[in-house]
Amino acid sequence: MRRITSTILALFFTTLAFAQEKEKITEDGNNEIKINLAYFVFEILEVSYERILMDEFSVGVAANYWFEDNANIEYMINPYFRFYPIDTRRRAATFFLEGNAALLGGTERVYTSQPGFWYWDQYEERSVVRGGAGVAVGGKFLSKNHFVGEVYLGIGRIFGSNNDLEVYPRAGISFGKRF
DSSP states (O other), rough: OHHHHHHHHHHHHHHHHHHHOOOOOOSSOOEEEEEEEEEGGEEEEEEEEEOSSSSSSEEEEEEEEETTOOOOOOOEEEEEEEESSSSOOSOSSEEEEEEEEEHHHHHHHHEEEETTEEEEEEEEEEEEEEEEEEEEEEEEEETOOOEEEEEEEEEEEEEOSSSSOEEEEEEEEEEEEEE
């Protein structure tokens, strides 16, 4: 009977030893401000703000302005939600899955025609605002001094377009600061 009791107690204490979780590194701040450096190549300025809600969840908003004249999009506002499925010692600093929405503003060419004739030269440009939804995947890296770097890639669908399929990019190499 002693042998069974001591075996059960030994198993119980070894289970307790393995059941302990790693302590999370405490970090100051739940807020991040970032700038997307990858978009500078395409003459786009993007700044984003992210709020960490829990270890695995965060919400944020990215706003960008397109300087290039031949782009149909002039500005875009992207609210997003991120899920960090891998548990690490650092909060919200690992692989993530993102769902995002978009509010896009820009111009659209509307070609005019007359009965029996089609004039390719005649069109009028009008301002439009459209919505969209998309997904992205990426990774976030955090330094000891609370500097943040992230890489992500995704795509979104623009709704209400006259074309068959219009998409918007959700990609970047961003750097910023957690505070």
